[in-house]
Amino acid sequence: MAQDDHSSAEIAAADSSHAAHDSAVSPGTAVITADTFENPGFPPHRPRVTDEDPKREKRAQRTVYTLFYLSILGSVWAIAAYMLFPMESNNVGDVRLNNMFIGLGATLALFGIGFGAVHWAKSIMTDVELADERHPIGGSPETQAAAAKVFADADRESGFTRRAAIRNSLIGALLVFPLPAVVLFRGFAPQDQIPVELLSHTMWKKGTRLALDPSGTPIKAADVTIGSAFHVIPEGLTELEHGRLEEKAKAAVLLMRLNPEELNELPDRESWSYEGIVAYSKICTHVGCPVALYEQHTHHLLCPCHQSQFDVANHCEVIFGPAKRPLPQLPIAVDDEGYLIAQSDFTEPVGPSFWERH
Amino acid sequence: MSTAPSATAPQKRSFTAAASVYVNERTSVAGFVKELGRKAFPDHWSFLLGEVALFAFVVVLISGTFLTFFFQASMAEVHYDGSYVPLKGVEMSVAMASTLDISFDIRGGLFVRQMHHWGALLFVAAIGLHMLRIFFTGAFRKPRELNWVIGFILFILAMAEGFTGYSLPDDLLSGNGLRIIDGMVKGIPLIGTWTSFLIFGGEFPGTQIVGRLYTLHILLLPALVVALVALHLVFVVVHKHTQYAGPGKTQQNAVGPPILPIYAAKAGGFFFIVFGVLALIASMFTINPIWNYGPYDPSPVSAGTQPDWYIGFADGALRLIPPGWEFVWLDRTWSFNIIVPLVVLGGFIVTVLIYPFIEAWVKGDKREHHIVDRPRNAPTRTAIGAAGVTFYAGLWAAASSDILATHFWLTMEGVIHALQATVIIGPFVAYFITKRVCLALQKKDREIVLHGYESGRIVKLPGGEFIEVHQPLDEYERWRLVSYESYEPLMIRPNARGKITVGQRLRAAISRWFFEDRIAPVTKGELEAGHDGHH
Numbered sequence: 069m070a071q072d073d074h075s076s077a078e079i080a081a082a083d084s085s086h087a088a089h090d091s092a093v094s095p096g097t098a099v100i101t102a103d104t105f106e107n108p109g110f111p112p113h114r115p116r117v118t119d120e121d122p123k124r125e126k127r128a129q130r131t132v133y134t135l136f137y138l139s140i141l142g143s144v145w146a147i148a149a150y151m152l153f154p155m156e157s158n159n160v161g162d163v164r165l166n167n168m169f170i171g172l173g174a175t176l177a178l179f180g181i182g183f184g185a186v187h188w189a190k191s192i193m194t195d196v197e198l199a200d201e202r203h204p205i206g207g208s209p210e211t212q213a214a215a216a217k218v219f220a221d222a223d224r225e226s227g228f229t230r231r232a233a234i235r236n237s238l239i240g241a242l243l244v245f246p247l248p249a250v251v252l253f254r255g256f257a258p259q260d261q262i263p264v265e266l267l268s269h270t271m272w273k274k275g276t277r278l279a280l281d282p283s284g285t286p287i288k289a290a291d292v293t294i295g296s297a298f299h300v301i302p303e304g305l306t307e308l309e310h311g312r313l314e315e316k317a318k319a320a321v322l323l324m325r326l327n328p329e330e331l332n333e334l335p336d337r338e339s340w341s342y343e344g345i346v347a348y349s350k351i352c353t354h355v356g357c358p359v360a361l362y363e364q365h366t367h368h369l370l371c372p373c374h375q376s377q378f379d380v381a382n383h384c385e386v387i388f389g390p391a392k393r394p395l396p397q398l399p400i401a402v403d404d405e406g407y408l409i410a411q412s413d414f415t416e417p418v419g420p421s422f423w424e425r426h
Numbered sequence: 427m428s429t430a431p432s433a434t435a436p437q438k439r440s441f442t443a444a445a446s447v448y449v450n451e452r453t454s455v456a457g458f459v460k461e462l463g464r465k466a467f468p469d470h471w472s473f474l475l476g477e478v479a480l481f482a483f484v485v486v487l488i489s490g491t492f493l494t495f496f497f498q499a500s501m502a503e504v505h506y507d508g509s510y511v512p513l514k515g516v517e518m519s520v521a522m523a524s525t526l527d528i529s530f531d532i533r534g535g536l537f538v539r540q541m542h543h544w545g546a547l548l549f550v551a552a553i554g555l556h557m558l559r560i561f562f563t564g565a566f567r568k569p570r571e572l573n574w575v576i577g578f579i580l581f582i583l584a585m586a587e588g589f590t591g592y593s594l595p596d597d598l599l600s601g602n603g604l605r606i607i608d609g610m611v612k613g614i615p616l617i618g619t620w621t622s623f624l625i626f627g628g629e630f631p632g633t634q635i636v637g638r639l640y641t642l643h644i645l646l647l648p649a650l651v652v653a654l655v656a657l658h659l660v661f662v663v664v665h666k667h668t669q670y671a672g673p674g675k676t677q678q679n680a681v682g683p684p685i686l687p688i689y690a691a692k693a694g695g696f697f698f699i700v701f702g703v704l705a706l707i708a709s710m711f712t713i714n715p716i717w718n719y720g721p722y723d724p725s726p727v728s729a730g731t732q733p734d735w736y737i738g739f740a741d742g743a744l745r746l747i748p749p750g751w752e753f754v755w756l757d758r759t760w761s762f763n764i765i766v767p768l769v770v771l772g773g774f775i776v777t778v779l780i781y782p783f784i785e786a787w788v789k790g791d792k793r794e795h796h797i798v799d800r801p802r803n804a805p806t807r808t809a810i811g812a813a814g815v816t817f818y819a820g821l822w823a824a825a826s827s828d829i830l831a832t833h834f835w836l837t838m839e840g841v842i843h844a845l846q847a848t849v850i851i852g853p854f855v856a857y858f859i860t861k862r863v864c865l866a867l868q869k870k871d872r873e874i875v876l877h878g879y880e881s882g883r884i885v886k887l888p889g890g891e892f893i894e895v896h897q898p899l900d901e902y903e904r905w906r907l908v909s910y911e912s913y914e915p916l917m918i919r920p921n922a923r924g925k926i927t928v929g930q931r932l933r934a935a936i937s938r939w940f941f942e943d944r945i946a947p948v949t950k951g952e953l954e955a956g957h958d959g960h961h
Contacts, residue, residue, distance in 0.1 A: 096790030097913045097937060103949040105908050108901040110674030110681075150533055158509045163529070167536045171709020174537070178702030185695025189688050196688075198466040199679040202666055202796060205569040256634075257623040264619065266629050281725050299725060314629040317605075317724035350725060354763065355609025355744065356630070357602055358727045372729045373606060374745045375828055375838050388839055390744060390763045392752030420609035421752055422619040425759045 110197075118191045128191040132184050139180025146173025264424045268417045270302075270318040272398060277303040278323060278347065278408040286407045287323070292345050297362040298323040300347065302410070318418050320350040320358060321398055323408070324380055326367055332382050340399035345408065347398040348384050349418040352376060354391035356420040369395070393421065467689040468669035468682040472559045477693060479552035480655065481700040482545050483584075489542040490591075490644065496532060498524040499640035501596065501633040510717050518596070518721030521636045525595040525716060541708035546591060548704065550584045550736040557581060561781070561811050563798035565668045568791075571782040573661040576654050578779050583651050585736050590643040592734055595714075596636050601722025603733060604635060606741070613764030631722065668798045671909045673902040677796050730829055735822075742824030743767035746846050778814065788936045789913055802871070803910040805864035806940045812860035813853035820849035861943070868945035871907045875899060875948040908947045915941045 149169035281299040284306035328344040357373035376389030384395040399411035500520035528535040566574035627634030751762040878896035916937035
């Protein structure tokens, strides 16, 4: 493989930085010259001030035990703070004091031990450096040979290599036996749900009134002034016993009223709006964040998660950002009492794209 | 306190000695102490980064255990009835309510919760810095390649721990984070829709996810992390720690203070310092104030939402995709605005994971390396690292594109386009600059070895000329600058069967890229040749 790699014979003599036991190993394309400097060996030991000056040593000793005593003080203080700063008054300020004083006590307790121990090690403990010898990680040739013999003996005695039928059937069984456990994980999702169907429908249906989020009060068309934007949910969502958040995650809508001249509607959707009032899904078609930021004078909607921008005046097409599809439009109308209602459900799945969507 | 048992018991045995003997005769701990107690442990500030990660993890384990006694991982709806007045009566999940109780109704609860969260941020950050240290010093080389892989998996697990924990309170911000995960999963071809239903137990958000994440967060992931950390440390003992080049240090020794007492005291003390820093931050700085966000609701969201820092690179990758990367083909939706970030980030992660094996293959060097490189002495590797850091940093900054735009009065589009350029062009620029800087530093080192350093002493020669005296290095200083190895490009030659394989050509090409620009260490001959020492 390594044609240009230096042969071991060449480097055996020259490579002074690697041990004799390592010399049979290829250095690859490393450049090894005989003309290298020799390792000068350890430099002379330099004593610390605490080694030479007994006064300094005494002082270091005092510092260390003072730090340890401060630590005890900190622990006591943290316990005292637990009692001295109650927080049962429904007052956030008390929570802050409790948090801060318990925390500062604990900090002192921990720092006292930490800095004390490090200072002890650095300035008082005998300043020695040892040099341990390293051995090849693979062990000695004898050890390796002994290990190889263990495997060879085990193989011979069991017939693992020789008895291929036994071995292969065992491997097969070992590969298959975890599969039932994998199948059990099917239970993570309900058995009776078909994802594509659920993702394709929302709570909106013909005649559902548009209601304010979160109060659930129906909205009258007359209350929607030009330039305003409403966060909308289907009427009845707030009364749902089960699945309220799941329905809301699909049915949330933004309602905006634009000057009808500024509204550039698709021909087949002209009947979907009412006097410049348009309703669009609030769930981003990128990864599903609520597209909650409306810039009134540009009629742009911005998703705060990944900055996709949608142009409300142009049927919410994407004008910037990673989203591809326009926000789905909810066809709306007005009922006899003047309330805004949906003409139908959304005509396409809302929210993030998924594989089966088309 | 010494627990080391003495072989020859004194006449009057102290309690400690008696206890040591008692324990040893039942555990054989003496052999262990003899083997490990005086092991030399090389010392350097950069070796502390891994310790910070380990100690932050211990703090997170301790604080997290306390939190489990109070947190209830249920998504059942309740009306909040705790001490935080603005949310009284608000409908929320039990998970959110119990997190608020930890914060407002249990004395010291907020302190522990904040320490847990700050500790988690530090844990991931310290692993990241530790990995950068390992990478830039080449400490991943044989025999430590597998430990690099273990460490990298720990980095991924730490991020998973962080994200699952972040999602547990079921507040508005974390709920939006899960919504993004749901959207991304749904964008995966073929399996996406079903996978989303399996994760959430039906439609998003469902009532299952917090409980499931809790099991991952406090059982499965911590067990894996603890097991891998243990394995990681076993390998540190087996390999012995690396050391920087220095006088007396060789590939065959490990030089440093002994574990008992100096290293134990320093590392033990350092644990308390890391713990103390986290306690200090937790007592002074609020983190994740879920009471300001409120319970999860799919409809509202606040502007300027940010994930925890370590998820930023993934969120940023999503933001940088240009409009329109989604197609319907074969009657199926192909969301390349999701697929591309997933594949690119996956590719990036796998590349980092296997980098040690790539470098080993290119070099063909089968020796053990226990002396780590100064980054400048491996210019191409260092430049690759700088390119990777730039790529990551660009993605990471993109997660704050909106905040960058509003803070600096820039357009959102301008920030995104600039960061798109940073992520694509930036790595090349960083690579080039870093490589040149490394080579220049190597040249400077050569210069210093050959001609000494400027002493600042000006001498007037008899002829009237002024010169600055260059002070030659002593042998110890010189050794730090010359004791590195350089590699040369692989020359292609036919193998035994007279063939040049494709693999060989590829290896030669990468090798040329790696080692074409090479500054060799000064040799003895060069120094003796004096001023003609240029190569």
